[in-house]
Amino acid sequence: MPELRRDPVSGRWVIISVERGKRPxxxxxxxxxxxxxxxxxCEGNEYTTPPEVYxxxxxxxxxxxxxxxxxxxxxxxxxxxxxxETWRVAEGIYDKMNGVGAHEVIIETPDHNMTLSDLPLKGxxxxxxxxxxxxxxxxKDERLKYVLIFKNEGDAAGASLEHSHxxxxxxxxxxxxxxxxxxxxxxxxxxxxxxxFCDIIHQELLTKTRLISENEDFVSIAPFAPPSxxxxxxxxxxxxxxxxxxxxxxLLAEILQxxxxxxxxxxxxxxxxxxxxxxxxxxxxxxxxxxHIEIKPRLTTMAGFEWGSGFYINPTPPExxxxxxxxxxx
Amino acid sequence: MPELRRDPVSGRWVIISVERGKRPxxxxxxxxxxxxxxxxxCEGNEYTTPPEVYxxxxxxxxxxxxxxxxxxxxxxxxxxxxxxETWRVAEGIYDKMNGVGAHEVIIETPDHNMTLSDLPLKGxxxxxxxxxxxxxxxxKDERLKYVLIFKNEGDAAGASLEHSHxxxxxxxxxxxxxxxxxxxxxxxxxxxxxxxFCDIIHQELLTKTRLISENEDFVSIAPFAPPSxxxxxxxxxxxxxxxxxxxxxxLLAEILQxxxxxxxxxxxxxxxxxxxxxxxxxxxxxxxxxxHIEIKPRLTTMAGFEWGSGFYINPTPPExxxxxxxxxxx
Numbered sequence: 001m002p003e004l005r006r007d008p009v010s011g012r013w014v015i016i017s018v019e020r021g022k023r024p025x026x027x028x029x030x031x032x033x034x035x036x037x038x039x040x041x042c043e044g045n046e047y048t049t050p051p052e053v054y055x056x057x058x059x060x061x062x063x064x065x066x067x068x069x070x071x072x073x074x075x076x077x078x079x080x081x082x083x084x085e086t087w088r089v090a091e092g093i094y095d096k097m098n099g100v101g102a103h104e105v106i107i108e109t110p111d112h113n114m115t116l117s118d119l120p121l122k123g124x125x126x127x128x129x130x131x132x133x134x135x136x137x138x139x140k141d142e143r144l145k146y147v148l149i150f151k152n153e154g155d156a157a158g159a160s161l162e163h164s165h166x167x168x169x170x171x172x173x174x175x176x177x178x179x180x181x182x183x184x185x186x187x188x189x190x191x192x193x194x195x196x197f198c199d200i201i202h203q204e205l206l207t208k209t210r211l212i213s214e215n216e217d218f219v220s221i222a223p224f225a226p227p228s229x230x231x232x233x234x235x236x237x238x239x240x241x242x243x244x245x246x247x248x249x250x251l252l253a254e255i256l257q258x259x260x261x262x263x264x265x266x267x268x269x270x271x272x273x274x275x276x277x278x279x280x281x282x283x284x285x286x287x288x289x290x291x292h293i294e295i296k297p298r299l300t301t302m303a304g305f306e307w308g309s310g311f312y313i314n315p316t317p318p319e320x321x322x323x324x325x326x327x328x329x330x
Numbered sequence: 331m332p333e334l335r336r337d338p339v340s341g342r343w344v345i346i347s348v349e350r351g352k353r354p355x356x357x358x359x360x361x362x363x364x365x366x367x368x369x370x371x372c373e374g375n376e377y378t379t380p381p382e383v384y385x386x387x388x389x390x391x392x393x394x395x396x397x398x399x400x401x402x403x404x405x406x407x408x409x410x411x412x413x414x415e416t417w418r419v420a421e422g423i424y425d426k427m428n429g430v431g432a433h434e435v436i437i438e439t440p441d442h443n444m445t446l447s448d449l450p451l452k453g454x455x456x457x458x459x460x461x462x463x464x465x466x467x468x469x470k471d472e473r474l475k476y477v478l479i480f481k482n483e484g485d486a487a488g489a490s491l492e493h494s495h496x497x498x499x500x501x502x503x504x505x506x507x508x509x510x511x512x513x514x515x516x517x518x519x520x521x522x523x524x525x526x527f528c529d530i531i532h533q534e535l536l537t538k539t540r541l542i543s544e545n546e547d548f549v550s551i552a553p554f555a556p557p558s559x560x561x562x563x564x565x566x567x568x569x570x571x572x573x574x575x576x577x578x579x580x581l582l583a584e585i586l587q588x589x590x591x592x593x594x595x596x597x598x599x600x601x602x603x604x605x606x607x608x609x610x611x612x613x614x615x616x617x618x619x620x621x622h623i624e625i626k627p628r629l630t631t632m633a634g635f636e637w638g639s640g641f642y643i644n645p646t647p648p649e650x651x652x653x654x655x656x657x658x659x660x
Contacts, residue, residue, distance in 0.1 A: 001411045001413065001414065001428050001429050001430075002409060002410055002411065002428075002429030003426055003427075003428065003429055004427045004428070004429050004502070005425070005426045006424070006425040006426065008423060008424060011506065013505075013506070015409050015429055017409070079332060079345050079635075080332060080345065081331045081332065083331065084331065091554070092533045092537070093338060093526075093529050093533055094336070094338060094533075094554045094555070095338070096335045096336065097334045098331050098332075098333065098334070099332030099333055099334050099345055148635060148638050148639050150633075150637075150638045151634055152633045152634045156631070157631070157634070158631040158633025158634065159633075167634070169635055169639075172334070173334075173343065175639030175640055175641045176341065176342065176343070176640040177638065177639055180640075199423050200423065203422045203423055224421070225424070273634035273637050273638075275634050275638030276638075294637075294638070296634075296637060301486070301487070302488065303480070303482045303488025303489075303603060304482045304487070304488065304497070304604060304605050304626075305409075305478060305480050307480075307603050307605060307624075307626060308478050308505075308603075308606075308624070309478050309501070309505030309506070309508065310505055311501070311506070313409050
C-alpha cells in the first residue's frame with residue numbers, strides 16, 4: 001500500500017509509492033548536451049551584458065573586460081525593476097503592487113562547457129561567496145524584503161541559457177513558500193521549544209536511512225516527504241537562521257559539490273533546480289528558522305493532480321534515493 | 331514596470347509582465363499529434379482495463395464489452411489503494427498515514443483520435459455527468475474526504491496515454507490547495523458577508539476586460555493573477571458550493587466546450603491541465619465556497635524561482651489572454 005507522508009516544514013502531503021519504487025534508470029534521460037553558438041556569458045563578450053555589479057578578477061583588471069573567474073550582472077530582461085518606491089493599491093476587490101526588485105545573474109565560470117559540479121572546489125566556493133556578497137549588498141535597500149537565490153540547470157529545468165549560471169531575485173515581499181516554512185517552524189518551536197530543522201538533522205543522523213553525506217559542519221539528506229524523486233537538502237549542523245557561510249564556506253562548497261556529483265552520476269547529469277531558503281532580510285537571528293539548500297532534479301512532470309491539489313506523487317521512496325546517491329562512486 | 335498581483339482566492343502573488351506581454355505565437359508549439367499503436371482505452375480492448383464502475387452504453391449491452399460511449403474504470407496502476415482503514419502514525423518527528431483512496435479513469439470517448447473539445451456537445455455532457463455520478467458514489471465511503479477530478483491533455487501536461495481521458499483521485503484528507511481556498515474564502519466572508527467568488531464574478535461581468543464568454547448560468551474568465559499564461563476559470567453565476575450541475579449540465583457543457591475550442595484555436599491545441607475545485611465530500615452547503623473549473627495550458631516551465639518562492643512570473647497579462655480567447659473564431 002502506498003504511504004502518505006507529510007513534510008513537517010512545508011506541511012505538504014506526498015504520496016510515496018513504496019512498493020514499485022522507480023529506480024534511476026526508469027526516468028527518461030532529459031539532459032541535453034550544450035549546443036554552443038554565441039553566448040553573452042562567455043569570456044570576451046562582457047560588453048553584451050549590463051555592467052557587472054560584482055566580479056572575481058585579478059587585481060588591476062578593469063570591470064567588464066576579460067580575465068574574470070566569476071561575474072554578477074543585472075539580468076538583461078529583469079522580472080522586476082529597481083526604479084521607484086513600492087506602493088500597494090486596490091483594483092476593485094483585487095490587490096496589486098508595483099514590481100520593485102532586483103534580478104541578477106551569477107555567471108559561475110568563464111568556460112561555456114563547465115557546470116557547477118565540474119568546477120574546482122575553489123570555483124564552487126567563489127559562487128557561494130558571491131551569493132553572500134550580493135545578499136549583504138541588497139539587504140541595505142529597505143524596499144527589499146527577501147533575496148531568493150536559485151539555479152536552473154538544463155532546458156527542462158527552465159534554463160534559457162546553457163552557460164552555467166545562478167540567479168537572484170530580490171523581492172518587496174517575503175515569498176509565501178518561505179513564509180509558510182517560517183510559520184510552521186515557529187509553531188513547532190512554540191510547542192517544543194526546539195528548532196524543527198535541528199530535530200530533523202538529529203533524527204536523520206541517528207537513523208541514517210535518508211542520510212546522503214555529511215562533513216564536520218554540514219549534512220546532505222533526502223527529506224522524509226519530498227514531492228519529487230531524488231530531492232536533496234543540505235543544512236548546516238549548527239543552528240543558523242540566515243545564509244552566512246563565513247569560515248565554513250569551504251565545507252559547504254565541499255558537500256554541495258559532492259552532492260551534485262552524486263546526482264550527476266546516479267541520474268546521468270539530469271536537469272535540476274537549486275534554491276537557497278534563508279531568513280528574510282534584516283530579520284533578527286531566529287531560534288526557530290534554519291537556512292538550507294534544496295536541490296530538485298527534474299525527472300517527473302507536474303500534472304493536473306498536483307496543480308489541483310498541492311499533493312504530489314513521488315515514485316521513488318527517499319530511502320531508496322538516498323541509498324543510490326550515498327553509494328554513487330564519484 | 332512589471333506589476334505584482336495577488337490572487338484573492340489562493341493568496342498567491344504573481345509577477346505580470348505588463349509591458350512586453352507574450353502573444354500566443356511567442357510560445358513554442360508543444361502539441362504532439364497522436365502516434366496510435368495499441369491502446370487499452372480503445373473500443374474492443376475493454377478486457378485490458380480493470381472492470382468498469384460506470385459506463386454509458388445501450389440498454390442490454392453487457393459491461394466490459396464494446397458498444398459504449400463512455401467508460402469509467404479503476405486506474406490499473408493506482409496512486410492509492412481502496413483496501414483497509416485509514417490510520418495515522420508518527421515516525422519519530424514525522425507524520426504519515428496509509429494511502430487509502432480511489433484512483434479512476436474516465437474514458438471520454440471510444441474514438442482514439444477525438445479530444446474532449448472535438449466531442450459532440452452530448453459527449454461533453456456525458457463526461458460532466460460521469461464526474462458527478464462518481465463523486466456521488468464515492469461520497470458514501472466515510473474514509474474519503476475529497477474527490478479531485480482532473481485532466482491531463484498532451485505529453486507535456488503529464489498525460490501518459492494519448493486516448494482522451496480524465497482522472498479522479500479520492501483522498502482521505504482535503505488537499506491543501508483546496509483547504510487554503512476554503513480558508514481564504516471563509517475569512518473574506520467573515521469580513522464582507524459575501525462570497526469572494528460571487529464578488530469576482532460581479533466585478534468581471536462589470537469590467538469585462540478579463541471576460542472570455544458567458545451564458546445564462548456560467549461565466550468563463552481569465553483570473554486577475556494567474557500563475558501562467560492563458561489560464562481560464564469557469565464558474566456558475568449563481569452561488570453553489572459543490573459541483574452538482576443537475577439541470578444546467580447542458581449550459582456547463584456548452585461553455586466548457588467553447589472555452590476549450592477557443593484555447594485550441596488561439597494556442598494551436600496546446601497541452602493543458604483541467605481541474606475541478608469543489609467543496610469537500612459531505613460538507614454542508616457553504617455560503618462562502620463556490621465550485622469552479624480551472625484550465626491551465628502548459629506553455630511555460632516551472633523553474634527554480636517558482637519552486638523556491640511559490641511566486642510565479644506570467645509573461646502574458648490576463649487582459650491580453652482574455653481578448654485573444656474572446657476574439658477567437660471557433
